[in-house]
Amino acid sequence: MKKFILKKEAQREPAYSIDYAALLNEAQLQAVMHEGGPALVIAGAGTGKTRTLIYRVARLIEAGADPSKILLLTFTRRAAREMLDRASSVLDERCRKVRGGTFHFYCSQLLHQYHEHIGFPQNFTIIDTADAQDILQMLRAEFRFDKLKTRFPKKSTLQNIISAAINKQLSLYEVVERGYDQFLNHIERIEELASAYRQYKEQHRVMDFDDLLVRTVELLQNEEVLQLVRGRHQYVLVDEYQDTNAIQAELVRLFTPASGKVMVVGDDAQSIYRFRGADHKNIMRFPELFEGSTRITLEENYRSTGNILRVANKVLEQARDKFEKKLFTKREDGELPALVKTADTREQSRFVVQMIMNLREQELSLGDMAVLFRNGRDSFDLEIELNRRKIPFIKYGGQKFSEAAHIKDVLAHLRVIVNPDDALAWNRILTLIEGIGPKTAADLLNWLATAGNPYELAASGLVSEKFKAGLLGLSQLLIDLKKNELSPAEALAQIHAYYKPVCEKKFDDHPKRLKDLEAFEAIAVNYRDYPQLLEELALDPIEATAVDTLAGREDETPLVLSTIHSAKGLEWAHVFLIQCLDGVIPSGFSVDEPEELDEELRLLYVAVTRAQDMLYISYPILQHSNFGDVFTKPSRFLAEMGESLLEPWLLVDESELPQTQLPEASAAAPDTPLQLGDGTQAEVTEE
């Protein structure tokens, strides 16, 4: 046999259509062009982390990478979608073929695909935190732990303990000892319950969020599957690496191809998910996990004015445990961020609303502004004021749409179609029927476990006159849903019609809830089939107040109200940070623990660094509560910020001013005092 030696082809420099060097700074360019093995990009806030990832995706594709072999892991699916949209607009449609999503989403896809290796059926369903708590509650009662003489942890505590053990890779004993030592006497019972919970999930073919990660690590212990999975990745990119935990770090290691082409990007100072088991030191352990990794640091901030950055740096300076970064900007100093002391929460809301209206008068759109706060409840008063003024807003971080009882009721009907073993969903829909209580539901569940066709409920022989019509109605609905090849939107319309009378009986505010269901049908048009709808809603829940917007009802881009956690990665020209109080940020629970205090500082840092042009920090000095009025204290983190960093604003009520001092027109000059008028327009005047 003759041998013919094929010569190695000379490596040609790809001809790029994008002028990367002109669009990126030196460090960003280094990251985008990086060709070698593992790379860690440490990025400060607003230094173009997202931009770097977008251009890296485009650059890899331009250089010939197969887009479907690029894995982009992000913190939310929205983030992945937005990045790939932007990559497509700077390059072309090929960028949409990139595999993008969260760890949970990607793991779920792998588990469905390779389900037989972990002993689950392909159609397993995902349960959310509330479902997990319900199962624990049920088991707690089954074991009669609710009847003990000494207090046993509640369902939410049990769920927290079990989840913390998994995410922090500790034993249940260690978690209880460190955070819940009042329950140490019950440790054996807690262990028993955790094990029953595991069995329950296997038996009923459901997985909780933690299972998705843990089971994938387990799955990838199979060498054959590991090679197949690695083989589908030419490049692995991970955003927000500071919010990963040890299991996710292990997943990144398992996903990385033999070439070692993995790049993780993150900012240790923006690590704000400790309560979920994220470990901000994970990012610093990257070089240990990936030998010979390159480190690139992004320090030039493009987002904020010099004065905003100064406040951000002052916040970070106070953190005990941090990695040094020198953030700088070439932007001008801009105005000094405002420190606005208000008489009470009411006045704070009036200030924010009037200032927003004032800015809008100056041609700024509502979409350029955001109001941020520590907890979802901190904005309730403001929401009332915004509604009163008919200012459209969208709120991130409140209750999720798919977590509301009526939406869960509706979805449970689809869950039993996708996974007939999902006992929790069965229990939910059965007990919606008048006349069926827990006892009958339990009997029906027993029958269901061995039923030939679980949707033929009449065959159970458990049909009493009391609920016969209801049960047969449900049976007919399920048979129709199963038989007809309906789209998710059509299926929801059918369930809606069936559920309407139930909803009217069950909830006083049924008109609002039924409207939600209509909006839900409009959103469901975007989903392919039932499993996809259920999976995506579980993994990427829609924000409750986003529903109207998603259903296409708003004309103007709404104002964003957001918890700081949900504002991660976003930016606005003007940012209001309200309720900046001690006990709120830092939260009252964290003041005794230095590690927790650091986390609160990082949270404040995230809030401050969302602002591009102007930041307003406000706090009420008086708070009304059920127990009477209480004097408050501003956040301790503000104590070190003098007037050279934050400019105090004085609010003066228009009604208290003599007529002669009323300004003729509103002035844009931001100076003291700000007058609160009747709300039609705020007026900022110079002294």
Ligand SMILES: Nc1ncnc2c1ncn2[C@@H]1O[C@H](COP(=O)(O)OP(=O)(O)OP(=O)(O)O)[C@@H](O)[C@H]1O
């Ligand atoms: N090289 C650059 N030239 C001009 N503008 C840039 C450059 N890099 C980033 N920017 C701009 O700076 C802003 C912040 O960038 P980006 O959102 O990518 O930062 P980030 O690091 O992801 O921020 P954070 O982590 O704080 O959310 C954006 O408006 C972006 O367009």
